[in-house]
Amino acid sequence: MNKQFAIDVKEGLSTSPKRLSSKYFYDEKGSALFSKIMKLPEYYLTNAEFEIFEKKASEIIKLLGVTHQKSFDLIELGAGDGYKTIELLKALDAHHFQYQYTPIDISAKALDQIEKNIHQQLPNKKISPKLGDYFHILHDLKPSPLSKVILFLGSNIGNMENVEANSFLTHLSENLSKGDKLILGVDLKKSKDIVLPAYNDSQGVTSAFNLNLLSRINSELDADFNTDLFEHTPMYDEQEGVAKSAIKSIVNQEVEIKSLDMKVAFKKEEQIHTEISRKYDDIIIQKICLNTGLNIVGKITDSQNYFADYIIEKQ
Ligand code: AVJ
Numbered sequence: 559m560n561k562q563f564a565i566d567v568k569e570g571l572s573t574s575p576k577r578l579s580s581k582y583f584y585d586e587k588g589s590a591l592f593s594k595i596m597k598l599p600e601y602y603l604t605n606a607e608f609e610i611f612e613k614k615a616s617e618i619i620k621l622l623g624v625t626h627q628k629s630f631d632l633i634e635l636g637a638g639d640g641y642k643t644i645e646l647l648k649a650l651d652a653h654h655f656q657y658q659y660t661p662i663d664i665s666a667k668a669l670d671q672i673e674k675n676i677h678q679q680l681p682n683k684k685i686s687p688k689l690g691d692y693f694h695i696l697h698d699l700k701p702s703p704l705s706k707v708i709l710f711l712g713s714n715i716g717n718m719e720n721v722e723a724n725s726f727l728t729h730l731s732e733n734l735s736k737g738d739k740l741i742l743g744v745d746l747k748k749s750k751d752i753v754l755p756a757y758n759d760s761q762g763v764t765s766a767f768n769l770n771l772l773s774r775i776n777s778e779l780d781a782d783f784n785t786d787l788f789e790h791t792p793m794y795d796e797q798e799g800v801a802k803s804a805i806k807s808i809v810n811q812e813v814e815i816k817s818l819d820m821k822v823a824f825k826k827e828e829q830i831h832t833e834i835s836r837k838y839d840d841i842i843i844q845k846i847c848l849n850t851g852l853n854i855v856g857k858i859t860d861s862q863n864y865f866a867d868y869i870i871e872k873q
Contacts, residue, residue: 560778564818567775571815571822571830578771580717580803580833585774589665591767593639598763600755603713604641606865607743611642614858615649621856621869622707622739629656631702634709635692637661640672642711642743644679651680658704659685662695696733706734711743711867716836720846723836727850734872740852742868746859747799747837757792757801757835765790768803768832780816787811791829799837804829843868 563582570577584592596604611618624630632650634643640661650657659676663669669687676683688695699706708730715723730740757764768790772783791804807824814821836842840857847854847870856869 564779567779567815568818568820571820576822576828576830578805578830578832582771582774583767583833584665585770586667588767588770588774589667591763591770594763595759595767596641598756598759598761600759602752602756602864603745606860606862607711607713607867608642608645609860610743610858610865610867611645613861615646616653617858618646618741618867618869619649619653619655621858622741623737624655624657624705624707626654626656629658629704631699631704631706632657632659632709633696633699633706634659634661634711636710636712636714637663637672637687638668638712640675643709644676646709647676647680647683651683657707659683660688660699661685662688662690662692664690693729693733696730700733700735706738708734708738708740709743710740713743713745713835713838713865715742715846716745716838717834718836719834720836720842723846724848724850727846727852731851731872736872738872739855740868740870740872742843742870744838744843744866744868745835746864746866747796747839748864750794750796752864753794753801753837754792757794757803758790762790764792764803768805771832772805775815779818782814784811799839799842801835801837802831803833803835804831806830838866 566579595601661672666689669689673687676685718726769785769788772785772788775781776783787808789806789808791806794801807828810826812821812823851873852870853873854868855871857866859866
């Protein structure tokens, strides 16, 4: 991971326009900042999806087509703290369904947190957390005779371009069997007045989250970025439905990255692209599902129509 970080930083800061991948946001400090983001009033995504799981879990369960006769595997990719999923578990338990919950995460800390939260809210629940890469673990779980329900929530897929999302879903589909389901949580296209503040909050948490990438390069690659000379720059193109974040240099400057043996020049106003957060509609969901062997079987939205959980089936 660390070696790859060095390679990607070198490459990303040598090309034009400059870019750094949003997957590197989540070091310890970045993960803590993201937890803060999820609690911000402007970051409507988490509350909207929570509302779906809190109020419409029965509708989701109906669309999953699970039965009382057979147990199933409920597998979550990138489970985080499990805040939304616990609502689904409560509903499944209330309806006496049999299932095994397996949260997968690359962060041991996240898995500890989810175990704690589940222990508090559902004291008798036994779960089987798995640490590591989604696809490695899914590959290992494939031979299980039980049917699978995969959870990929929080609009995490939105960090991928459509082509990349399509390959991701193809790869996921290859690890599923006919009739298995996917619950895909996505943020919906909407007006700029609502989207932009979610990526430009008044407390500056999102700014700190974005700029933390430079601090990470400072500490892991021995660089001398002065974060005061850079600025968080959020954008949202309503037509395209994509929120983009960049880090903009406030002045002409040069930064040294000792471990990479490189100096990087920035022009005043020059940007480093750091993240896309795509917003969706039915057409785009159909497009990213095309030729993946996955079919859309239903869609559940929150009361404001901000967010959707699509129920998708392996053919
Ligand atoms: C975790 C990828 C869903 O894109 O909305 C939050 C990350 N970036 N604020 C998103 C994020 C800036 C978030 N996802």
